[in-house]
Amino acid sequence: MEKKIAVLPGDGIGPEVVQSALKVLDQIADIFGHRFTYETGLIGGCAIDETGEPLPAETIELCKKSDAILLGAVGGPKWDTLPGDKRPEKGLLGLRKSLQLFANLRPVTAFSSLAEASTLKKEVIEGVDLMIVRELTGGIYFGEPRKRKEINGEETAIDTLVYSKSEIERIIRKGFELAELRSKKVTSVDKANVLESSRLWREVANEVAKDFPNIELEHMLVDNAAMQLIRSPKSFDVVVTENMFGDILSDEASMLTGSLGMLPSASLSADGPGLYEPIHGTAPDIAGKGLANPLATIASLSMMLKYEFGLEKEADAIQEAIDSVLLQGERTSDLAGGEKALSTDEMTEKVIVQLKEKAYV
Numbered sequence: 001m002e003k004k005i006a007v008l009p010g011d012g013i014g015p016e017v018v019q020s021a022l023k024v025l026d027q028i029a030d031i032f033g034h035r036f037t038y039e040t041g042l043i044g045g046c047a048i049d050e051t052g053e054p055l056p057a058e059t060i061e062l063c064k065k066s067d068a069i070l071l072g073a074v075g076g077p078k079w080d081t082l083p084g085d086k087r088p089e090k091g092l093l094g095l096r097k098s099l100q101l102f103a104n105l106r107p108v109t110a111f112s113s114l115a116e117a118s119t120l121k122k123e124v125i126e127g128v129d130l131m132i133v134r135e136l137t138g139g140i141y142f143g144e145p146r147k148r149k150e151i152n153g154e155e156t157a158i159d160t161l162v163y164s165k166s167e168i169e170r171i172i173r174k175g176f177e178l179a180e181l182r183s184k185k186v187t188s189v190d191k192a193n194v195l196e197s198s199r200l201w202r203e204v205a206n207e208v209a210k211d212f213p214n215i216e217l218e219h220m221l222v223d224n225a226a227m228q229l230i231r232s233p234k235s236f237d238v239v240v241t242e243n244m245f246g247d248i249l250s251d252e253a254s255m256l257t258g259s260l261g262m263l264p265s266a267s268l269s270a271d272g273p274g275l276y277e278p279i280h281g282t283a284p285d286i287a288g289k290g291l292a293n294p295l296a297t298i299a300s301l302s303m304m305l306k307y308e309f310g311l312e313k314e315a316d317a318i319q320e321a322i323d324s325v326l327l328q329g330e331r332t333s334d335l336a337g338g339e340k341a342l343s344t345d346e347m348t349e350k351v352i353v354q355l356k357e358k359a360y361v
């Protein structure tokens with residue numbers, strides 16, 4: 001198979017983890033006889049520094065003509081005082097919007113070998129396997145108006161939470177479709193006791209559920225969901241929720257695996273290339289030190305191979321390699337690696353060695 005991948009390293013640890021992932025992808029290409037070509041684009045802070053814009057038009061063009069997109073992360077203290085529209089994060093939001101990447105899949109799988117890396121009890125997290133399906137192009141992230149305004153003689157800030165029925169329907173449907181392939185349970189998370197948009201969300205979820213009679217639908221308020229995720233994470237299968245709730249719940253859920261550095265994601269549209277990125281950010285506290293855990297980005301590649309290219313065997317090979325490396329006790333410092341913690345490059349090398357050792361045909 002021959003595929004063209006747009007590579008957007010971004011800022012902070014973004015370039016470090018992307019470089020690792022590409023080494024792994026090269027290995028996959030070698031073993032399975034594929035050809036992946038890479039073209040790099042600017043996004044975020046590095047794009048601002050070079051072009052004055054967080055999302056140059058060339059980057060959007062590059063993404064549109066590619067078969068898939070691999071992204072590191074954007075943002076950092078250097079650009080934190082820029083106005084909202086000029087910030088690095090605006091680049092990522094703009095890319096998600098312009099490619100209509102409305103469905104953000106964030107799988108949370110607890111590795112038993114990492115039970116001791118989590119701050120939670122082993123018996124609570126062992127066997128956790130859930131999928132957060134986050135709406136990614138609507139809600140309070142994009143609603144208008146958003147501005148500063150003087151109201152009653154006082155500086156006031158306005159953000160707007162908007163959802164149309166069709167926006168809700170397509171993400172809920174995605175959640176149900178994914179649940180068909182999993183444990184057949186959907187938890188729709190909202191704040192229907194307070195928000196009108198959540199009441200519409202709940203109505204639409206009930207409507208869509210009629211098309212999936214074999215799937216159990218449960219509604220849960222987001223504050224309760226935040227608690228239940230920690231109390232009994234194994235009771236969840238697919239969690240479908242709006243943009244900001246999904247952002248927050250997925251960082252929380254990452255600790256079921258032991259580290260934010262473990263969680264991959266896929267952002268999909270109805271057609272066109274998907275975007276694959278770790279859920280974590282640029283980690284300014286460890287950037288440039290070679291300490292970042294590359295596994296979330298490597299696992300995002302596995303999602304790319306599976307969801308974008310239908311290469312299940314190759315996707316599984318990456319997952320199995322990650323599994324084996326963790327079973328052997330290899331750890332980066334975020335995974336309670338202690339004195340013997342591996343660097344980003346060392347961890348990447350361990351994954352590659354695992355891939356080479358298995359005789360894939």
Ligand code: NAD
Nearest residue numbers: 073074075076260261279280281282283285286292293334
């Ligand atoms: P963060 O995710 O960058 O970091 C939170 C904590 O987790 C830090 O202690 C960090 O060291 C650690 N961490 C994150 N990824 C890690 C990895 N792979 N290996 C080891 N440790 C890891 O969140 P933050 O500090 O709140 O945000 C920093 C910047 O990143 C901000 O500018 C924010 O806007 C941006 N951000 C970008 C994205 C993205 O591009 N998708 C996502 C989240 C945050």
Ligand code: IPM
Nearest residue numbers: 074075089090092093247279
């Ligand atoms: C994420 C990030 C982004 C978000 C930011 C950087 C815009 O936190 O991908 O989870 O909030 O969606």
Ligand code: MN
Nearest residue numbers: 247248251279
């Ligand atoms: Mn986030």
